[in-house]
Amino acid sequence: MPRPKPLSGFPEFLPGDRIVEQRVLEVLTGVFELHGFGSIATRAVEPLEVLAGKGEIDKEVYVVRRLHAEDESTDRLGLHYDLTVPFARYVLENAGHLQFPFRRYQVQTVWRGERPQEGRYREFTQADLDIVGADTLGDHHDTEIVLAALDGFERLHTELGFPTVVMRVNNRKLSEGFYRGLGVTDTPAVLRIVDKLDKIGPEKVAAQLVSELGLSAEAAGQCLALAGIRTADETFVDRVRALGVTSDLLDEGLALLSELVRAANALVPGRVVADLSIARGLDYYTGTVFETELAGLESLGSVASGGRYDQLANDGKRTYPGVGFSFGISRMLVPMINKGLYGASRPVPTCVLVAVDDEESRGRAVEVATQLRARGIASEVAPKADKFGKQIRHADRRGIPYVWFGSAGSGAAGEVKDIRTGEQAPADPATWQPAPDAVRPQVRATPA
């Protein structure tokens, strides 16, 4: 086979960068489990009719067919393009075996046949977090899921040195209640136009609200004023009140959002911003909506988004409302790693290379490695009984911090060399400890 080339839109990591991805997923899934979310994994394919009918995404589906399928009409399957659709199907299929509210996380690959570009891939990894109820789901779960997501990002910050986040939250009820208070009936249309604020600017948004929806110039101004409110605490409530618009739905939205901001600030101050311009593109959100940016890496866009949807699934008898978060793992990590911002301290799990004196004594080296492994120290035996200088260079090239010598000597004692410092000292495989930061590869920000 000639040397293969990468496939555009299908990113793969080198081993060291894969360690970064593994550690990020380990931190996040650890937090999800601490918050009582269990893992599920769904098959990669769904019947096309389950995937279809979502408008814009339709054309991006990858169809899957057996190479020598006898009949074109059988096996109309496609690869899933998100983890929400398969989760909804899983909930309906297994509802009788699940306890509600059901809390799950799911880390899997998804596929979209989009044109590849920076931060947009054809194959990418998502980590989804959802709580789904049967018939009803308390509003407090919106706060709960935000706290779990924030806790995850906070640990990426404290444990791996990732940037802090700014989570921008809003509530559809707040915006919709406000528009209703203004006398607008087609509130989704207002949301759609206001959502273009970043792209077309306030003048054009105001103009469209007037020309397309027949709002008065004053009402359009009020909509813009609402979208301009952005506070890191609950003072947004006063600023909305000051606009003089009232409705029951607005009151409900204000109460929900201020409780969420209060609770988030109690857990980790300064990460959440009530941003009343956030609408989220997808139509199925019905309450809280969230977006998350990494401080200093805003150009990546939102790396974790979600919201409340009152109708995640429906089997004709029951409705399953949910609230969820989707972490764009590849979307966040591929650019961060490609920019060289984060890396692993070494590209291998191995902590110790046990040197081999000669092929006859390889068994003794294996025994040393076995003893070290039994104590949780990842070890491998040198591939060749080369001169020690060459074995040290092999460890160095692989990024292994320690080389063990003298396994063939009498007694348990050998010597271990820290090849980063050059220090060498007598050591017993039954008791020796590597430096704490050398036991496993560390993930760290790369100095600029």
Add this chain to the structure above:
Amino acid sequence: MPRPKPLSGFPEFLPGDRIVEQRVLEVLTGVFELHGFGSIATRAVEPLEVLAGKGEIDKEVYVVRRLHAEDESTDRLGLHYDLTVPFARYVLENAGHLQFPFRRYQVQTVWRGERPQEGRYREFTQADLDIVGADTLGDHHDTEIVLAALDGFERLHTELGFPTVVMRVNNRKLSEGFYRGLGVTDTPAVLRIVDKLDKIGPEKVAAQLVSELGLSAEAAGQCLALAGIRTADETFVDRVRALGVTSDLLDEGLALLSELVRAANALVPGRVVADLSIARGLDYYTGTVFETELAGLESLGSVASGGRYDQLANDGKRTYPGVGFSFGISRMLVPMINKGLYGASRPVPTCVLVAVDDEESRGRAVEVATQLRARGIASEVAPKADKFGKQIRHADRRGIPYVWFGSAGSGAAGEVKDIRTGEQAPADPATWQPAPDAVRPQVRATPA
């Protein structure tokens, strides 16, 4: 959506069973890393020309195409049907960035469009372990990879109560050297016929060796005698010698296999059997071959197989020889779980449900849960401020072992009830510890 039905051949686990799968993968990948294997993940698709040309597997490939692709000829991609082909491609593509011998493990889904049956799925998870060299790869790596695989199974046995394994090993050089010593030239043809021993029996094998390959009745008898040798230690060498056949390649094969059996017995006595009938179907194995059965679950077939292939990949300039093992995770776990042999002690990660006195004091319950989580105790807050009896029943249905009360009381102290025993005692979220076996769900054999 009406209630969906499972897709035949695409198994999915309920949350409790998924915990079994997670724990199995955690144990195995932990062992792989202790042995110095790093993780890689490859994309799910490969160009069809990379996947094609493997004869029998050809027809089982799933082709992947964008639903609205303009041009049939673009994107000729298929889902990978194993992890060896993508690994070989990854090695060629990234050879300049890898250090050889390169040691990797890879846990991913693979797809085959076969007819689904017990133990055969269209989508399943494999865990592969390989060492690959550039140009050369020492024979001792065959032993090394067997020790790593055995260590993995041994920990599944001691940590999760899985059955012990019987690993059956052979070496192609031994068989081939023996056949050459008998004067046979078409040794692969002999291997192919002897490989049918289990299916057609010794008489028919002997008859085919005579009629199809022209062997003498005596030589055919010698081939059968070789295939009948099965020893748990190195005595197979004497039994082969007693057949009176000699060749240099036979000597080499005997030396390699006896070293492997010796080393494996030194690590874990009694798990490895030299079984000179093992051939393995695939043509690319050139040395050691292995198969693994679970004791008492032999009907599952081999759950981990592999061997040495002198030509894993070749880019025209360099050859990359390898030795590897593939663990059939789904193949092993789906039947074991469906038969009800193994399960998790609870279907959720949650250790504590913090009860809620009333909605006004929910924030206090969240604080207790936050304190417990900070100490590594997975906790969730009750979804509704129902009567305590109802909240306890909710914990019971979800399988959560502890319920925390009194979070709204003054001071830090509350009370915690072990709902398995009914015991209730005062507890402080800053110091309380659950029973060690209740911190995480345990995987265990289900009593018959």
